[in-house]
Amino acid sequence: MSMNADQIAAYERDGFLVLEDFVDQRACDRLRARAEELVREFDPAGVVSVFSTHEQTRTSDEYFLASGDKIRFFFEENAFLADGTLRQSKERSINKIGHALHDLDPVFDQFSRTPKIKQLVSDLGITEPLLLQSMYIFKQPRIGGEVTCHQDATFLFTEPLRMFGLWFALEDATIENGCLWVIPGGHKFGLKSRFVRAEGGGTRFEVFDDTPWPEEKLQPLKARKGTLIVLHGLLPHLSRENRSPGSRHAYTLHVIDASSDYPENNWLQRSAEMSLRGFESCPE
Numbered sequence: 001m002s003m004n005a006d007q008i009a010a011y012e013r014d015g016f017l018v019l020e021d022f023v024d025q026r027a028c029d030r031l032r033a034r035a036e037e038l039v040r041e042f043d044p045a046g047v048v049s050v051f052s053t054h055e056q057t058r059t060s061d062e063y064f065l066a067s068g069d070k071i072r073f074f075f076e077e078n079a080f081l082a083d084g085t086l087r088q089s090k091e092r093s094i095n096k097i098g099h100a101l102h103d104l105d106p107v108f109d110q111f112s113r114t115p116k117i118k119q120l121v122s123d124l125g126i127t128e129p130l131l132l133q134s135m136y137i138f139k140q141p142r143i144g145g146e147v148t149c150h151q152d153a154t155f156l157f158t159e160p161l162r163m164f165g166l167w168f169a170l171e172d173a174t175i176e177n178g179c180l181w182v183i184p185g186g187h188k189f190g191l192k193s194r195f196v197r198a199e200g201g202g203t204r205f206e207v208f209d210d211t212p213w214p215e216e217k218l219q220p221l222k223a224r225k226g227t228l229i230v231l232h233g234l235l236p237h238l239s240r241e242n243r244s245p246g247s248r249h250a251y252t253l254h255v256i257d258a259s260s261d262y263p264e265n266n267w268l269q270r271s272a273e274m275s276l277r278g279f280e281s282c283p284e
C-alpha cells in the first residue's frame with residue numbers, strides 16, 4: 001500500500017489528498033526540461049490554438065478536438081497583441097501541452113508509469129487502470145490564465161464514474177502564482193455538467209444543475225515541488241490567474257477504469273490505432 005487507511009478515509013471524505021514529496025526533485029526537473037525542449041521544437045506557424053476556460057466551446061477547434069492522442073500546444077489567452085502576434089517568446093506564451101504526452105513521449109511515459117503511481121491507483125480502487133489524458137500546465141508568469149471552478153468528470157465522464165486526476169507540482173505552487181483551490185467534500189454534490197461533442201461538429205455543455213458553486217468554501221492547496229494532489233473526478237476545483245513574476249508548472253494525469261463505459265460523445269477521443277494503456281509497461 002502506498003496510502004494508509006487514514007489517507008484513504010480522508011480522500012473519501014474530502015475528495016482530495018495532498019501527498020508531499022511524492023516525486024523526487026530530479027524527476028520534476030527532468031519533466032520540466034523535456035517540456036521546455038518540446039516547446040522549443042514546436043513550430044507555431046499556422047497552428048494557433050488558445051486554451052480559454054471562459055469560452056471552451058468557441059475554442060474547441062479541430063486542433064483541440066483531435067489532440068486526445070497527440071502532443072499539441074495551446075496558447076495563453078493573453079499571449080497575443082491586438083494584431084495577433086505574440087507579446088513575448090513562444091516559450092513564455094504556451095498555456096499547456098496535451099493530451100497524450102504519457103503515451104507518446106518517453107520521458108513523460110517514464111514519469112507517468114512508476115511502481116509508486118501504479119500502487120496508488122490500485123489503492124484508490126481502480127482495478128483495470130487506463131491512463132486517459134495528460135497535460136503539462138505552465139501557468140506562465142504574469143499572463144497565466146485562470147481555470148474556473150469545474151469537476152474533471154465534466155470533461156472526462158465515465159459510467160459508472162471511476163476517474164480521478166493526479167496533479168503533480170513541478171514547482172512550488174503558491175497563492176500568488178495560482179495554486180489549486182478546492183471545495184472540500186464538494187465531490188458529494190453530484191455532476192453538474194458534461195462537455196460533449198456536438199452532433200453538428202464542435203462541442204457543447206450538457207447542463208444538469210446550473211446552481212453556482214459555493215465558492216466561499218474554496219480552500220487553497222499550496223503545494224511544494226514534488227507534491228502530488230489526488231483529485232476525485234467530481235471534486236470542484238479551480239486555479240486563479242498567475243500575475244506573479246514566476247511560473248507555476250504542473251503535470252496532470254487522468255486515470256479511468258476499463259470496466260466503466262467511456263462514452264463516444266466525450267470530447268476527448270482516440271483513434272483506433274492508439275488504444276489506451278495502463279501500467280503494463282511499468283517497471284516492477
Ligand SMILES: O=C(O)CCC(=O)C(=O)O
Pocket residue numbers: 135137139147152165178237238239250252
Ligand atoms: O493546474 C491548473 O491550473 C488547473 C488544472 C485543472 O484544474 C485541471 O486540469 O483540471
